[in-house]
Amino acid sequence: MQRYVLWRVIQAIIAIWFVSVIVFGVVRLTGDPLCVMLPPEATQEDYDQMTIKLGLDRPLPVQYGIFFVGVIHGDLGDSFRFKRPAADVVLERLPATLQLGVIASLIALAIAVPIGVYSARRKGTLLDNITRGFAILGQSLPTFWTGIILILVFAVWLNLFPTSGKGGVQYFVLPAVTMGYFAAAGIMRLTRSAMLEVLDSEYIKLARAKGLRESVVVWKHAFKNASLPVLTFSTIIFVRILAGSVVTETVFAWPGVGRLVVESVSYRDFPVIQTVVMLMSAMFVAGNLVADILYAYVNPKIRYRK
Amino acid sequence: MLDSTIKTKKTLRQIAGVVASLKQVPIVPFATIFVMMVVAITADWIAPHSPVEGNLSISLLPPSWMDGGNLSYLLGTDRFGRDVLSRLIYGARVSMSVACLAITITAALGTLVGLMAGYLGGFIDTILMRLADVFMSFPGILIALILAVVLGPSFTNVVIIVLIILWPRFARQVRGEALSIKEQDFVVLARAMGVSSWKVMWRHIFPNVIPSLAVLVTFEVGWVIILEATLAFLGVGIPPPNPSWGVMIADGRNYLEMAWWISFFPGVAIGLSVFGFNMLGDWVRDRLDPKLRQI
Numbered sequence: 069m070q071r072y073v074l075w076r077v078i079q080a081i082i083a084i085w086f087v088s089v090i091v092f093g094v095v096r097l098t099g100d101p102l103c104v105m106l107p108p109e110a111t112q113e114d115y116d117q118m119t120i121k122l123g124l125d126r127p128l129p130v131q132y133g134i135f136f137v138g139v140i141h142g143d144l145g146d147s148f149r150f151k152r153p154a155a156d157v158v159l160e161r162l163p164a165t166l167q168l169g170v171i172a173s174l175i176a177l178a179i180a181v182p183i184g185v186y187s188a189r190r191k192g193t194l195l196d197n198i199t200r201g202f203a204i205l206g207q208s209l210p211t212f213w214t215g216i217i218l219i220l221v222f223a224v225w226l227n228l229f230p231t232s233g234k235g236g237v238q239y240f241v242l243p244a245v246t247m248g249y250f251a252a253a254g255i256m257r258l259t260r261s262a263m264l265e266v267l268d269s270e271y272i273k274l275a276r277a278k279g280l281r282e283s284v285v286v287w288k289h290a291f292k293n294a295s296l297p298v299l300t301f302s303t304i305i306f307v308r309i310l311a312g313s314v315v316t317e318t319v320f321a322w323p324g325v326g327r328l329v330v331e332s333v334s335y336r337d338f339p340v341i342q343t344v345v346m347l348m349s350a351m352f353v354a355g356n357l358v359a360d361i362l363y364a365y366v367n368p369k370i371r372y373r374k
Numbered sequence: 375m376l377d378s379t380i381k382t383k384k385t386l387r388q389i390a391g392v393v394a395s396l397k398q399v400p401i402v403p404f405a406t407i408f409v410m411m412v413v414a415i416t417a418d419w420i421a422p423h424s425p426v427e428g429n430l431s432i433s434l435l436p437p438s439w440m441d442g443g444n445l446s447y448l449l450g451t452d453r454f455g456r457d458v459l460s461r462l463i464y465g466a467r468v469s470m471s472v473a474c475l476a477i478t479i480t481a482a483l484g485t486l487v488g489l490m491a492g493y494l495g496g497f498i499d500t501i502l503m504r505l506a507d508v509f510m511s512f513p514g515i516l517i518a519l520i521l522a523v524v525l526g527p528s529f530t531n532v533v534i535i536v537l538i539i540l541w542p543r544f545a546r547q548v549r550g551e552a553l554s555i556k557e558q559d560f561v562v563l564a565r566a567m568g569v570s571s572w573k574v575m576w577r578h579i580f581p582n583v584i585p586s587l588a589v590l591v592t593f594e595v596g597w598v599i600i601l602e603a604t605l606a607f608l609g610v611g612i613p614p615p616n617p618s619w620g621v622m623i624a625d626g627r628n629y630l631e632m633a634w635w636i637s638f639f640p641g642v643a644i645g646l647s648v649f650g651f652n653m654l655g656d657w658v659r660d661r662l663d664p665k666l667r668q669i
Contacts, residue, residue: 079507080511082504082508083507083508083511084511086508087508087511087512090512091520094520094521094524201653204649204652204653204656205645205649207596207648207652208596208600208644208645208648208649208652209641209644209645209648210600210603210604210607210620210623210641210644212603212604212607212620212623212624213623213637213640213641213644213645214641216623216626216627216630216637216641217637217638217641219630220630220631220634224630224631253652307513308513310513311513311514311515311516312515314515314516314519314608315515315604315607315608318608329516329519330519330608333519333520333523341520344516345513345516345517345520348513348516349511349512349513349516352511352512352513353511356511
């Protein structure tokens, strides 16, 4: 188990390092940031000065070296657009994204778990197919469209929720439902198959034979055991929701990291893009790592393999 | 004589088996995908108007069943007076061709990598799979966005982005299968008879990974359609004036209150196609590969 965990952690670190190389390389190819930053009437001298100031005149490996040493010290350069440390700019926006991500994950669970449990118990019935279809439909609709339609119906027509921006509880509802509904299908499938497996086992038959109430059998005996893989998978869903915030935040004008990166792309704000991608990748890798370790912990077959 | 009777009986039973399995075929997903494909192919003939040329005098016309609608513009027009239905029809062509091309290339490359890693093993396996792990640890949509900006908006680049993000999934799946298949007697025998590595991979191992490959392909097609639409929506996908569904939704966003139909119908088209592929994927998986049901 310890060797497995250690090996997975090393893999995760290599992955994040590789992300930094790719991000650095790719972002340098997106175009010249100075064209956007400097006014059109800027002279060649202004241009050269700025190039030197930002370190864009040095060879790429040197630029990467500076970047990498900076990353280790938590310094990812100054944002070209805000003229402040990129890390600060991104971290300011992070809470909004995390809050939305947590609530969206809870909504995904609230949609997926009851449907998964229900459709496992009533496998093959019409309602099983309908509820499952509802969950899979969520995965089939792009979040930017669901978001726009929710805005149209609940904000514009019914005037129940604000169209966009961030504020009190009512501002969370539409974006969180948009993201949660999209993520629900995966959890639903897992819950359903886990429940199917558990409901088929001997101890459930015994519990039923003892004459326990069906709700006690299903929720206390069966779901308790089926919920482990579901909870493990939820960490993966959470980081996927965070990555997906790029789209949802753009639609809802949510002041989070996702929207920041879309804006930064058009400003060619390298340091901010790098920081966001590094941060998101790190969270993505960490989420997968936690899921793998949790999974290994509950599954002896993996725990004892190495 | 006896031999041929047995053969006939066997064939009959096989046919009966195929017929029985056809009865369980999900009609709706198949029909949806079939219609989308037909629409994509015949767009030139069935579209009532040009998808790119508009007439400003009839801009923001509502669907024909609403007040002020015009029967010749069934689903209304957008802000440039372009027919929404015609754009939707040509959008199917964009979406389906990107999806089919991207998934074919990705599956081919992923399978090749997976077969080599699984069958040849050793150093090649380690390198290829570590590479796959790294590629899989990127948050897909974010990388797609940045690549799209770097490469610029074009049809080819969307295909390249899909390839970069998706190949590891195919490679890992195929490698896993290849690992267990290569231990089986028929492969060991073929190798013992001196069949070349390439031939073993192609003739003996590849046919056996096709079922799980089919499952993966059906599922990922839906994802590719959504990714294409998302990039188009963010303005970095298939460039205008091509009528991509994602572009149409973005176009209609600013006219939501007065002309909801511009954004609404393309979303329905995306939803129907992806739903079709997802349902089909669920069905193919249940039929071909019970092991995978958990994912």
